[in-house]
Amino acid sequence: MTDITTALVNKSVEEAIQYLLEQYPGAVAFSTSFGQEDQVISDIIWRNQLPVRVFTLDTGRLFQETYDVMDLTMARYKQPVEVYYPDTTAVEKLVSTKGPNSFYESVENRKECCGIRKIVPLNRALEGVKVWITGLRAEQSENRQGMEILEWDEHRHLYKFNPLIHWGYDEVLAYLEQHNVPYNKLHDKGFISIGCAPCTRAIEPGENPRAGRWWWEQSQKECGLHG
Structure with a gap:
């Protein structure tokens, strides 16, 4: 356990x-996808006027409901959200050569699409960042259960801070209700983990929260942002 981790306990x-922020002034950033967990963290940041950069990735394939909650959030808090888009040339080449739905054909194609639309923009957004705040929770998926509250990202050479890693889903919902935080209305329709529209479906009762992501493939349900 690092000294920083000990200090966070x-x-x-x-x-x-x-x-x-005291340890890394000007180098702490939070990536939001406007999901329930991310809305909790955004509320904590802005409610307490913490000087954290807040950014989001617009893949070009998001649900309208995601844009709606983004709009509501910016109107509610009157705070800027930096938006990062994929490289236009890379997207044009992908769609021109493989079509708009190549991600359904193989895991490799899906990861290629995620790489262009998410990972490359994320890496650009994290340039110069020392601490990356995420909304990850351990119970979201099997491969997140071993994650710690603070981890070293060797690839990006930064700390990844997961403040809600040990929160339960009920705690997230309770916070949103208590503070009347805007949330994506797709959550009311069985969409727990929300990503790109073509790659996300509602889950059935008893299914893993990530089961609705890339439901057509047998994978760890990750895009590469978090491993």
Whole structure:
């Protein structure tokens, strides 16, 4: 356990972010997809006026409901959200050569699409960042259960801070209700984990929260952003 991790133990999310800001002033950023967990963190950041860069990735294939909650969130908090888009040339080449739905054909094609639309823009957004705040929770998927509250991302050479890693889904919902935080209305229709529209479906009762992502393939349900 690092000294920084030890210092974060028993701190609230607000206190932990404040501590990290003191350690790495001007180099703490939060990536939001406007899902329920991310809305909790955004509310904590802006409610407490914490100077954290907040950014999002617009893949070009998002649900309208995601844009709606983005609009509501910016109107509610009156705070800027940096938007990062994929490289136009790379998207044009992908769609021109493989068509608009190549991701359905193989895991390799799907990861290629995720790479162009998400990972490359993410890496650009994280340039110069020392601490990347995420909304990951351990119970979201099997490969997230071993994640810690603070991890070293060797590939990007930064700390990844997962303040909600040990939160339960009920805790997330309770926070959103208590503070009247805007949320994506697709959550009310069985969409728990929301990504690109062609790659996300509602889940059935009892299914894993990530079961609705890339449902046609047998994979770890990850796009490469978090491993």
